[in-house]
Amino acid sequence: MKPDVLIIGGGLNGAALAIALARAGMPVTLVESRPLDTFTAEDFDGRAYALSLASKRMLAALELWPSMADEAQPILDIRVADGRPGEGAGFGAVHFDHAEIEEGPMGWIVEDRVVRRALIDRLGETPGIDIRAPARVVDHQTTASGAEATLESGETLRTGLIVACDGRESPTARRAGIHRIRHDYGQSAIVCAVAHERDHGGAAHQLFLPAGPFAILPLPGGHRSSIVWAERPALAARLRNAAEDEFLAALRPRFGDFLGPIRLAGKRFVYPLSLSLAERMTAPRLALLGDAAHGIHPLAGQGFNLGLRDSAALAEVLVEAARRGEDVGSPLVLARYGAWRSFDNTTTALAMSALDGLFSNDNPLLRLGRNLGLAAVERLPALKRRFIREAAGLTGALPRLLEGRPL
Helix, strand or coil: CCCCEEEECCCHHHHHHHHHHHHCCCCEEEECCCCHHHCCCCCCCCCEEEEEHHHHHHHHHCCCHHHCHHHEEECCEEEEEEEECCCEEEEEEEEEEHHHCCCCCCEEEEEHHHHHHHHHHHHHHCCCEEEECCCCEEEEEECCCCEEEEECCCCEEEECEEEECCCCCCHHHHHCCCCEEEEEEEEEEEEEEEEECCCCCCEEEEEEECCEEEEEEECCCCCEEEEEEEECHHHHHHHHCCCHHHHHHHHHHHHCCCCCCEEECCCCEEEEEEEEEECCCEECCEEECHHHCEECCCHHHCHHHHHHHHHHHHHHHHHHHHHCCCCCCCHHHHHHHHHHHHHHHHHHHHHHHHHHHHHCCCCHHHHHHHHHHHHHHHCCHHHHHHHHHHHCCCCCCCCHHHHCCCC
16 A cells, blocks of 8 residues: 655654654655664663653544653743853852743653653554665655655655654755755764763753853653763763763863763763754655754754654644545645744754854853843843743644644
């Protein structure tokens, strides 16, 4: 049977879209170049995600949240400040309390391995999903009436629409002639988990340092936190393989002592940081999703949330089109998706880049201005509440899944 949709890439966003569409009765083929059990290995990816309240509602609507909930840490507070290593925060700081909105915690911290395990388990349990893994798409063609993808094995898969979820360097987007805007931040992200003596109390901390933002994200249990540390690439490369004592000696002046003594609680990972933004999100019989459409700075942890917003919007557009008897790969249907998601993706990517540029320096005048600005925000409850609702994903035209409603 020819699937309605062929998804290239079985990562987080591709899997979420496949589950959403299949649950709504649309046959899907999912092609992933790696065996799916690769994604569930304990050392596959060291990241933890700050899932917004809206993203959590989507995962709950897809019946994924129950398998994650016991390993998810609610974010009860966010504390943001400017500072220097060894000196702590400056005089300007903002404290966002989850109690300032009625809906509950503004988000949850969930480790990558937990999210992937839940998605892959649900993929295997959901009727209507044909999984091809490992399998690699080496070419694709589109016509007015359909699309086809050629696998490395020589097999041809025919469909009404191809969705590219194959990463920042998406070969699918490249074959379609979609160009990208690129910017190297001159930073690498050091990601690891640390154990600490004192309970974090569900508080997340964002400290802006001259080399880049430094985040402490609370993990379940109270005595572990995930670190996302943007640093100059040369130092990040050296610290990745440094002895633990040397690594901790560099980490402690940035982390501080407010949680007591710290020690490493797992492997270290280093990722180069850059902006990669597709100039358009659609082409004939093709839609881009997640990192294939936008790779942004991890500041504020919005990357995965953006991808889930793409998945929710595209699923809603396609399901509604199919119910009306429309061709789901037609230009009119794809234009609805592009119009819904392009502005949000572009403005979020540019906003994260602008914030990084503003804060990742040691210019004394900018430091003064940043501290004054943060201090002013702390004294404006209405503005703080607006920022919390933005971080929780509760603003704008939300797809049904992000409201916790089925398609």
